[in-house]
Amino acid sequence: RGGKAKREIDRYELARLVDAHGPVAHAFVEQVGAMPGQGVTSMFQFGRSLGIVEGVLSAGFIPTDYVAPRKWRSGLGVRAGKDGSRARASALMPGHAGLWTRVKDDGRAEAALIALYGQRHLATGFGVTVAPVGPRKHGERQ
Incomplete structure (x- = not known):
């Protein structure tokens, strides 16, 4: 359609x-x-x-x-809008800024920002509950 x-x-x-x-x-x-x-x-x-x-x-x-979007956006100081996400991602990850140069790349920038938010929170242990992983079976990786 x-x-x-x-x-x-x-x-x-x-x-x-x-x-x-x-x-x-x-x-x-x-x-x-x-x-x-x-x-x-x-x-x-x-x-x-x-x-x-x-x-x-x-x-x-x-x-x-x-x-929640509000949590990761405020945690990383991201302004509202597509340009806000792309600009903040470029400022925090300048080596990867070429990945979100177009307006339609805002989703990619936001995915990178969520990953960065997660990385920072795992490093500090702040606000994150890490669920224990049970025994692995087929295709086991450690």
């Missing part, structure tokens, strides 16, 4: 990427919810995508914390 390409998460590729960068000690995922005015189909697809991410992380026995 409307000439827009349907964007979906390739769960197999996501699993391959996570596995290739392993072992992953911890993941931080933005705590999301439905947005006002969002259609039912869009909300369902968004929830499905989140479920794929959670499934891949769970299958890899990767402890995961969810962080």
Whole structure:
């Protein structure tokens, strides 16, 4: 409809990427919810995508914390808007600024900021509960 390409998460590729960068000690995922005015189909697809991410992380026995946008944004001093995320990511990670030069790269900048927020909080132990990982089975990694 409307000439827009349907964007979906390739769960197999996501699993391959996570596995290739392993072992992953911890993941931080933005705590999301439905947005006002969002259609039912869009909300369902968004929830499905989140479920794929959670499934891949769970299958890899990767402890995961969810962080509210307000918390990570204020914790890193990120101004509102797409430009605010890109500008702050560039200031905090200048060596990677080329990854979010376009306005439409704001999601990539925000993902990097959430990762940085998580890294800082794991290092300090502040506000993070690390769930113990049970015994590993098939494809075990330490």
